[in-house]
Amino acid sequence: MxxxxxxxxxxxxxxxxxxxxxxxxxxxxxxxxxxxxxxxxxxxxxxxxxxxxxxxxxxxxxxxxxxxxxxxxxxxxxxxxxxxxxxxxxxxxxxxxxxxxxxxxxxxxxxxxxxxxxxxxxxxxxxxxxxxxxxxxxxxxxxxxxxxxxxxxxxxxxxxxxxxxxxxxxxxxxxxxxxxxxxxxxxxxxxxxxxxxxxxxxxxxxxxGNAPLAVRASKALAHHSRTWTDDEAFERQTAYTDPVFASDDAREGPAAFAERRAPQWSGR
The missing domain is CATH 3.90.226.10 (2-enoyl-CoA Hydratase; Chain A, domain 1)
Incomplete structure (x- = not known):
């Protein structure tokens, strides 16, 4: 990206x-x-x-x-x-x-x-x-x-x-x-x-200004989970959230916070 x-x-x-x-x-x-x-x-x-x-x-x-x-x-x-x-x-x-x-x-x-x-x-x-x-x-x-x-x-x-x-x-x-x-x-x-x-x-x-992968996943999960029970939501959310936590942006965010600089999101 x-x-x-x-x-x-x-x-x-x-x-x-x-x-x-x-x-x-x-x-x-x-x-x-x-x-x-x-x-x-x-x-x-x-x-x-x-x-x-x-x-x-x-x-x-x-x-x-x-x-x-x-x-x-x-x-x-x-x-x-x-x-x-x-x-x-x-x-x-x-x-x-x-x-x-x-x-x-x-x-x-x-x-x-x-x-x-x-x-x-x-x-x-x-x-x-x-x-x-x-x-x-x-x-x-x-x-x-x-x-x-x-x-x-x-x-x-x-x-x-x-x-x-x-x-x-x-x-x-x-x-x-x-x-x-x-x-x-x-x-x-x-x-x-x-x-x-x-x-x-x-x-x-x-x-x-926020991480694009995290934003898209948050929107998708918020919409798709409307009819799910809590148990279903915790089970199904991994398909949306695991790729975010495994992304380069998930490493960049904490690093930028620790270094007191603006994050450089890659969308990967």
Whole structure:
């Protein structure tokens, strides 16, 4: 694994792309770029986001991803006009937005300003951490449209929220404020409007400074062990943790601590 980190922005060449990408400091920022349509998801945007997420997992110089929306809205869900014409913003094997069915192995932070509705909220639920502007709103309004939140909302919302709160979202279709989402553990940090991306960058920088093998193993085990008993977890965790303890990074971490220097992670 390369130990170098790009510190200058590596932005998408095409400003008209529906997903803009930028790399800096080991962090890949993916921005939904349909502000005039409140960043409603299209098939093209889903395919572009899936490609960006593949890059996140494949590039050894990238440790963390951030997903956000341009123009003060995260994502208003699928583009209903295109839905009426038969388009589905789904990528085979990856689901809605190219994300919800197969999130990346590396950490993903959702930086939310404004509305995160329907599939947009389901993409938030597929992320690992959430930073939100204080006016952000989260909702699953599918029942108001004769639909259901089948891009993960029906089962992920009750995992991260109290059952009654999740059911209120699902059955009324009414949105939840950022403050309430934070109180119930859905959102990690609420910041001033316009500050979600900067706060997400700070969080991502902290994660990117840690050993990449340990970070990926921690995320994978935390997710996969949700339905395991304690006995099963202690037995099964070795497949995730033994490679970490046997790695070069496991030797580098204590050595750097003892020598009072920053660790140089190799990812091996």
């Amino acid at each position: 390369s130990t170098g980190r790009r510190t200058t922005a590596d932005a998408t060449a095409d400003p008209g792309a529906e997903i803009l990408t930028e790399v800096a400091g080991g962090v890949l920022i993916m921005t939904i770029n349909r502000p005039d349509q409140r960043n409603a998801m299209t098939r093209s945007a889903a395919e572009q986001l899936a490609a960006a997420l593949d890059r996140l997992d494949a590039d050894p110089d990238i440790s963390v991803g951030i997903l956000t929306g341009r123009g003060g809205t995260f994502c208003a869900g699928m583009d209903l006009k295109r839905f009426q014409l038969g388009e589905r913003p789904v990528v085979e094997g990856r689901g809605f937005g190219g994300l919800v069915q197969r999130p990346p192995a590396k950490p993903l932070i959702a930086a939310v300003e404004g509305w995160a509705l329907g599939g947009g909220f389901e993409m938030v639920l597929a992320a690992d951490l959430v930073v939100a502007g204080e006016s952000a709103r989260f909702g699953l309004p599918e029942v108001k449209r004769g639909l259901v939140a089948r891009a993960g909302g029906i089962f992920r919302a009750p995992r991260v929220l109290p059952q009654a709160i999740a059911l209120e979202l699902l059955l009324t279709g009414d949105p939840m404020s950022a403050g309430l989402a934070e109180r119930h553990g859905l959102v990690n940090r609420v910041v001033a409007d316009g500050g979600a991306l900067d706060a997400a960058r700070e969080l991502a920088a902290t994660i990117a």
